[in-house]
Amino acid sequence: MALQGEQASQRLEDLFKEAGHLSTPGLRDHVVEQLYKKSSELTAAGVTYTKSGHDEHSEKLDRIFTSPVFGFPIMLALLGAVFYLTIAGANVPSAMLADFFSWLEGYIAVGFEKAGSPDWLYGVLVLGFYRGTSWVVSVMLPPMAIFFPVFALLENYGYLPRVAFNMDRLFKVVGAHGKQSLTMAMGFGCNAAAIMSTRIIESPRERMLAILTNNFVPCNGRWGTLIVLASLFMAGSLAGGTQLLAATGVIVGLVLFGIFVTFFVSWLLSKTLLKGVPTHYTLELPPYRKPKVFDVVIRSSINQTLAVLSRAVKIAAPAGVLTWILANVTVGDTSILLHIVQFLDPMGQMLGLDGYILMAFLLGLPANEVVLPILLMGYLSTGAMVDVDGIGGLKQILLDHGWTWVTALNMMLFSLLHYPCGTTMVNIYQETKSVKWTFLSFLIPTVIAIFVTFIVAKAAVFFQLI
């Protein structure tokens, strides 16, 4: 029998009202208590122990990994080790890939010539599209193929929940939630995915904190930029082995600075816009488990690496084409690209950067992966058209455009602190359903990025460091 619509919703409302009257505050406790009682009854009936039943192995390890003395040093050491492995391991395959792509480009160029294609087509397809994508692949693929599996192994082993446990004290101090460190860990992979992972945080207030600050963890799309610049400019005069260590040190320092900013912003927000007391929660420390190495490595390489890479290429390709067009269509006597660069240059100089760099960040809004390639294309489109042979050639191009170590440092800082990428902001909107918070998630990092780079630039001049 069909019910009358209005009648039904009336009855629904009555039901809710009646339930409201009957509901008592202590009821939840009663219910949960009863459930626990039933659980232990069942377990008592169905489970027997021949040994202590404890996981002594995990308990022993936890005494080390979560100890107040060793917890943080071990965490830092592991963080450093992961980055060292990534940087050291990625160098050679990166160079090989770059060589391979430029070798291939020679043949492609010949092919275009033989087919009698016009210059502009060659420009768009090869100099724009091909160079843009091959750059992204050769710079991004090797670090990702190392970083993702190593990180996944750590997680699979059960170490990440211990990180959350260690960090919990600090998060409590700034009024945030310990689980935020788990969402931050995901941010190392991809901020957009990390925004969704904040669902594990129960209270809306602390979840919002996690969402608004996640961007201060450099995602995979920014690793390329950070690692390349750190290796080129931060360890220039040192010998081989120490060079790697110095670059690793700079990266670890940047990550720590990002974490510091996270704490600072969390603290500031929980004192102002997001006032409140952190909620209690239980953090479960699962037993350490021998990771299924092969499964984890394959799954994370295939799923994560390919997913992120294909996104990068999908965006890098049109961005490459767009940059080429901007650089080659002239209005008046200069290209559109130069107009933009000249417009942005005063602001860029103030921040210790230049107009090209700001333009690259603007055009790179859809994905951080493309910022460095766009910058490079911008530089190359105006200067003499040389081939970037390997990473050394890259440094020469940057030096030719007046780069110093301060420029590199500020670009790294700007990359670390600036607004989230387009995908992340879309996710933030979808998770918060609020224009205001989405806008704030753009505004807060941007203001901080501008402020910090400004200070660094002024300080460098003041102390005559350059």
Added chain:
Amino acid sequence: MIEQHTIALAGNPNTGKSTLFNLLTGLKQHTGNWAGKTVDMKAGYFSHKDRKYEIVDLPGTYSLYSNSADEELARNYIIFEKPEITIVVLDATSLERNMNLALQVLEMTGRVIVVMNLMDEADKRGILINEKILMRRLGVPVIKISSRNRTGVDMLLDTIDRMITGEISTEPVTVVYDEETEKKIILLEEKAENIFQGRLPARWVALRLLDGDQRLIEEIEKRFAGRLEDGFAGRASVSTIGRSV
């Protein structure tokens, strides 16, 4: 067209739920999240004995109240999308804590298979589990597996099959609360049953309403308001399941 049966996979975090999911579906799944954590729901497919199944990996949660977006997502899927079978994955090494979730699911649906995962670990630690006793007391199938060593999975698949054919029927245990609460539950349950006519588990709805579950009230209003007369069926709108399904 071959009929496709739906299965939901529920469980606490770190129970090897995702390992089981991967084992069942192989690479026939939609993934894309970072480092193996289920932050959104993943759906996968597998066949067994000429039957096709869609299996949804619910977010790992400790309870199914409205504490977090994750819990709500899992709860809503079981209640409103009505999977034909819900598999509750428990960590065999800490059953007492895990059993809670199983009991909560049993309040929502009787079509449940309880899976004790990580049996290899439990064996190593000398934890002996008598699944027959638990099966009798819970009133639903209880199966020991180790998704890491791939043991017990055949038994699970068989049980799924026999549950679909109706060979196995379940009589889920009811958790009885204190007298006062029970009185209130029975009062509300009757009315809820009148309104929902079997479309929602009335006792569970009564219990949640008594707990003042505002989010559930909103969800019911959203899904039912004014639509009760045109025979609301289980599959309301897929968009509520989550993006990646």
